[in-house]
Amino acid sequence: MTTNSNTPAENKKMSLTGRIVIGMISGILLGTFLQWLMPAGKDKTFELYFFQLSLQGFLVDGVLEVIGQVFMASLRMLVVPLVFVSLVCGVCSLKDTTKLGRIGGKAIGLYLATTAIAISLAIFVALLVGPGEGVNMPTSSSFESREAPSLAQVLIQMFPTNPFASFAEGNMLQVIIFALLFGVAIALSGKSGERVATLFEDLSVVIMRLVTILMNIAPYGVFALLATLFTTTSFETIENLAWYFGVVFFVLIAHALLTYPIILKLLTGLNPLIFIKKMRDAAIFAFSTASSNATIPVTLETATKKLGVKNSIGSFTVPLGATINMDGTAIMQGVATVFIAQVFNQDLTLTDYITVVLTATLASIGTAGVPGVGLIMLAMVLDQVGLPVEGIALIIGVDRLLDMTRTAVNVTGDSMVSVIVAKSENQFDEEMYLDPNAGQNIENIDFNHLDKPQ
Template identity: 35%
Template sequence: MLSRLPALHWQIAIALVLAIAAGFLLDDSATFLAVADFLGELFLNALRMLIVPLIVSSMMQAMLNLPAASAVGRLGARLLGWIGLSTLLAVIVGMLMINTFQPGVIDGQPAGETLGLDASTAQVTERVEGAATSDIADIFLRMLPPNIVGAAVETQMLGLIVFSLLFGFFASRLRGELRDQQYRFWQGVYEIMLQITALVMRFAPIGVFALVGATVAKTGWEAFGPLLVFFGCVAGALLLHLLVVLPALVRVLGGVSGFRHLQAMMPALLTAFSTSSSAATLPVSLDCVQRRAGVSPSTSGFVLPLGATVNMNGTALYECAAALFIAQAYGLDLSLASQFLVVMLALLTSVGVAGVPSASLVAIAVILGAIGLPLEGVGLILAVDRILDMMRTAVNVYGDTCGAVIIARGEGESPYAADPDSASADHA
């Protein structure tokens, strides 16, 4: 019976369309919202449940599978190069889109007064004011958590990754039976987590329907009216990066068809879109990259957990676009030097505040402060932030998977050497 169902990505796509329709038709139904919120939270909890054991086991087995310590530095250098290149191109795409269409200008005048500020601006300002610089400085403290169990409870991914790298590195230096025991244990944990992930993903269409349906029902079209041009610019820039820039990089640097890779990663992209969380999508990303793209567990287990924490193409693009839009709305004519500063800050903050709640809002506050704009400007984008958050998360996740394929090719692997359709189990 299950074999007759469409592939998983088609199930999720169908659920996405049905969720949008249901959200508009049942926007005033308290029962629909209550049921959708419950099912959506249940699905998110199931994904969150997988994060800590999957990250730790994937990092451990990745380190234990590396042939030599030098491989760690080589993979790290390639990942760093990929993050810098892909994120810089993303920011440039966002900057060009905002400068071309000028969404912050209406009839030749700054749009600030016309747009007004969202009602919850005061709360957002209170949340980000004074926290921006402290949160960035706190990144280094979170790299070495005082209590690794506490870091696991709070899902502090950066601390977990650093600890897992250290543990895995020194475990790989053990001799004889001790190393073999570590390898078998962590390999077993990793295989178990993949099986649990497969079970959770059977219910992904239901979770996607609930999450997106509730979002559409709560948001509606009214919030988009005054900000349609800005929304269109950012959405267009994200799609341009997703459908043109990243596939081109995969083709040139990885020797793989960009369309083929995009199609293979569709379950991960749709999950990222519905959950708005790179971390929650990590189990699906690992599954897609290994089963569909044929990237080895050692490479994907190293690249994807780190990428989900620090490689934020979509977030950097959004931060740059939002800062420039707010500057236009306040009538500030930014020089090329100021725009270059925005670009550099978007690059740095997209990496630095990735683990902070409301990360993009904090990062945008940092950028606004650097170019002399009030933090209240964040209120201009609140109405469309949720939907754009879903879109930029999908771009973040796709950028991670592209990096995994490119780095795997650099390591001598042959992604997509086998037919991804036969290699993947859609778990349907």
């Protein structure tokens, strides 16, 4: 006789969001406690110094560092195969391959538009608040500026000369281009293409199952990453840059909770509160990893299994957004530019601010979604308006914490654009969007029922 004895236990199982939040809080508390145990200063006994050295070497730089970095490496390991296979499957599922140009145009246009809005909002609020007025801090820095690539160079570099090298180097724009071309070729190859498409469908199921395995250990990886971060992060640094930190954080939250919902409501008519609620898992995960690329598996599952975006759209818009959508980074650049200009008492003209908006928007296309890349982009922006690049030294201390928040904003924007594009292409499941229980537990999703080419 069959019983349902396992059902109560399954129902009581904590959600992925809850487990990640517990991992985050535990990591922050442990990191703060370890920092308290290892105070800075030269007035130390030999025993205390030896204890701190052992604690730092074994626990922080040893166990926690290994767990955190292995987890991040595992996520990055999945990015290229997941993006490639998902994109190929998505293109194959489009009966009319000419739709690709229209879908791509909509996605890129929306990504660039939201980035321009983000940095414009950031500059406006920063000028209103004046976070850099009266700040006097040392400006020495070894941070080197990099020349912003021209638009022509960005376009040329999008096309791979060796796709296998692109896979090995993780060049996502080149991987996306090759996957699109390969998917179109499969769709146009008749019976042979159908057989290859079936293989990619099966590969997609296997890869997504691997994603669920990693999601089950995500809370432990998040715990280790944040414990390591908060062991070395000085809260005095945050206090010294409280106005800058506060302005960036405020604009990031406002962009995520106001700009995105307004755009979503205007272009689709959907309830934005549902969208915000369903983005919790992806946003929290992005906050923990500070990497849009590492969060692609979770973002893609959120878009296709919670928000109702068909796989044919989500498999294209999500990886593309992780590569070129840098709204959170643009916000940091806008506030930082105003902040550094005020610190060095340099006045910027309206033309300078327009240059900042255009440079940051276009530079986002050729910038990978990895931790810390915002500082490289900021150096490009500062160069364009004649501000000293060494000003980055003023904000680099708190950039890691803000990087986590702006990554959460970036993946929210990726999902928002995916919903808009899917709705406009009639590749959207509104019942799934409205269902509060859709995809609630990512680890229980049946990947054998993924959208497949028709």
